[in-house]
Amino acid sequence: xTINEIEKEIIEEFEIFGDDWEGKYEHLIDIGKSLPLIKxxxxxxxxxxxxxxxxxxxxSELKDGKVVYTADADAIITKGMVALMVRxxxxxxxxxxxxxxxxxxxxxxxxxxxxPTRANGLVSMINKxxxxxxxxxx
Amino acid sequence: xxxxxxxxxxxxxxxxxxxxxxxxxxDNGATSQKPLSVIESISDYYKNSNSNIxxxxxxxxxxxxxxxxxxxxxxxxxxxxxxxxxxxxxxxxTDSINxxxxxxxxxxxxxxxxxxxxxxxxxxxxxxxxLWAEANGGKLKVIPLLEDQTIxxxxxxxxxxxxxxxxxxxxxxxxxxxITDLEKIKTIAQKNNIPxxxxxxxxxPHMPIDLQKLNVDFFVCSAHKMYGPTGIGLLYLxxxxxxxxxxxxxxxxxxxxxTFEKTEYAExxxxxxxxTPNISGAIGFAAAIDFMNSVGTQTxxxxxxxxxxxAQKKMSEIPEVIIYGKSDHKAGVISFNIKExxxxxxxxxxxxxxxxxxxxxxxTQPLMHCLNVQGTVxxxxxxxxxxxxxxxxxxxxxxxxxxxx
Numbered sequence: 001x002t003i004n005e006i007e008k009e010i011i012e013e014f015e016i017f018g019d020d021w022e023g024k025y026e027h028l029i030d031i032g033k034s035l036p037l038i039k040x041x042x043x044x045x046x047x048x049x050x051x052x053x054x055x056x057x058x059x060s061e062l063k064d065g066k067v068v069y070t071a072d073a074d075a076i077i078t079k080g081m082v083a084l085m086v087r088x089x090x091x092x093x094x095x096x097x098x099x100x101x102x103x104x105x106x107x108x109x110x111x112x113x114x115x116p117t118r119a120n121g122l123v124s125m126i127n128k129x130x131x132x133x134x135x136x137x138x
Numbered sequence: 139x140x141x142x143x144x145x146x147x148x149x150x151x152x153x154x155x156x157x158x159x160x161x162x163x164x165d166n167g168a169t170s171q172k173p174l175s176v177i178e179s180i181s182d183y184y185k186n187s188n189s190n191i192x193x194x195x196x197x198x199x200x201x202x203x204x205x206x207x208x209x210x211x212x213x214x215x216x217x218x219x220x221x222x223x224x225x226x227x228x229x230x231x232t233d234s235i236n237x238x239x240x241x242x243x244x245x246x247x248x249x250x251x252x253x254x255x256x257x258x259x260x261x262x263x264x265x266x267x268x269l270w271a272e273a274n275g276g277k278l279k280v281i282p283l284l285e286d287q288t289i290x291x292x293x294x295x296x297x298x299x300x301x302x303x304x305x306x307x308x309x310x311x312x313x314x315x316x317i318t319d320l321e322k323i324k325t326i327a328q329k330n331n332i333p334x335x336x337x338x339x340x341x342x343p344h345m346p347i348d349l350q351k352l353n354v355d356f357f358v359c360s361a362h363k364m365y366g367p368t369g370i371g372l373l374y375l376x377x378x379x380x381x382x383x384x385x386x387x388x389x390x391x392x393x394x395x396x397t398f399e400k401t402e403y404a405e406x407x408x409x410x411x412x413x414t415p416n417i418s419g420a421i422g423f424a425a426a427i428d429f430m431n432s433v434g435t436q437t438x439x440x441x442x443x444x445x446x447x448x449a450q451k452k453m454s455e456i457p458e459v460i461i462y463g464k465s466d467h468k469a470g471v472i473s474f475n476i477k478e479x480x481x482x483x484x485x486x487x488x489x490x491x492x493x494x495x496x497x498x499x500x501x502t503q504p505l506m507h508c509l510n511v512q513g514t515v516x517x518x519x520x521x522x523x524x525x526x527x528x529x530x531x532x533x534x535x536x537x538x539x540x541x542x543x
Binding site for chain 2: 021022025026029053054074075076077078
């Protein structure tokens with residue numbers, strides 16, 4: 001699936017909740033809980049993306065010309081968001097990742113988590129994902 | 139209840155919905171909301187009296203100067219200070235502490251000197267001293283906390299040496315709400331002739347403060363936590379330090395005469411207020427003080443104390459809740475966590491229910507290390523908060539716990 005197709009899939013998945021924010025967040029929390037994201041040995045100090053409050057770990061690798069991400073976070077809502085980003089971006093070519101606008105976050109009504117005041121490290125994580133992809137494409 | 143409604147009517151910001159829920163504002167420790175009287179005092183000033191102060195010969199300038207100096211008098215009366223020159227307008231608590239630290243560094247603190255702080259200080263009362271210590275081979279000595287997170291007063295004498303030059307301590311912990319027993323600190327300090335700086339950022343909004351009775355060397359606070367505007371605060375200096383503290387920010391307005399060879403500085407508060415001060419801020423600050431006195435500072439303390447007791451009791455009934463610094467002797471702040479949950483998640487979901495709380499380390503990372511947590515969730519009250527809001531908070535907190543489990 002392309003990045004766009006995965007985004008569409010996630011939008012459909014969240015659409016059923018409509019205005020029910022509680023349902024939406026419960027789903028996000030479930031997504032966060034259900035994914036073992038990163039190998040323990042990768043949860044090192046140099047892989048931490050420091051937000052003000054919750055911490056995110058990211059590992060990027062190049063496999064068969066595709067960028068593969070694994071990640072984790074200590075707060076479960078952040079982890080749910082991280083899982084969505086990994087699902088959308090991991091396993092694609094570097095140039096596709098760099099171009100991704102990630103508009104689905106806005107569409108599913110979770111844009112507030114990408115606001116700089118949220119201090120959760122997500123914006124920094126997306127930047128890091130793209131920077132890593134860029135470095136692989138060189 | 140009727141009284142409460144009258145108070146709430148003065149804070150139009152409270153009357154709004156967040157995500158479809160009535161706003162419950164429990165982040166007063168970060169900043170309080172402002173009553174109409176404060177908002178109007180600032181806009182009135184700009185509409186009718188705005189002018190630069192102290193030097194002008196024209197009517198508007200005199201008017202503005204009078205309002206500014208009247209604000210100082212209002213504060214002097216509120217804090218029971220005889221000489222209003224002992225009250226210096228600053229940009230806030232952080233600015234005040236930095237002014238003291240930089241001033242003391244010039245002609246009081248010597249290489250190798252020591253300063254005593256507590257474990258639960260806000261970073262603002264750590265960093266200026268640490269910066270001085272790093273540059274001058276100084277040392278910070280830290281008063282430990284007891285099991286219940288209160289200050290271990292018995293440990294203080296052992297921290298004092300011939301080189302101890304200052305005790306800088308918070309009056310009320312911004313994270314835990316615990317009230318420091320300043321009388322105990324004073325007894326030890328006075329016996330050893332050590333000056334005291336009191337960080338009143340979290341006490342001045344919540345209780346009566348009589349600076350004559352308190353009788354410390356430095357007292358600092360911020361208007362914006364006391365129903366006043368941001369960007370203005372207070373530095374109180376004892377008579378001795380009003381004369382002896384070096385000024386770290388020279389500039390226009392602080393002088394008597396200037397030549398390229400030498401400057402003779404003004405006396406009193408003006409020596410510490412360079413440049414055009416925050417005039418509208420000072421006027422708003424005075425209006426906030428008037429608001430506090432119209433309610434009564436003791437009434438504010440009693441009301442918030444009742445809210446803390448009520449909330450602590452209700453929260454204790456929820457098995458997943460861990461309260462830090464649980465005590466009867468505290469100002470309107472409660473810090474807590476939900477077992478095995480990240481404070482960020484709890485704060486995020488409470489916000490979705492329209493409840494504004496603060497999460498994280500609250501600028502007290504050393505205290506977080508001491509508690510062995512990444513952060514906490516903090517609720518903090520003001521005079522306009524109600525028991526009904528606490529009931530809503532408890533109901534939603536239970537829902538949040540369910541969602542996260």
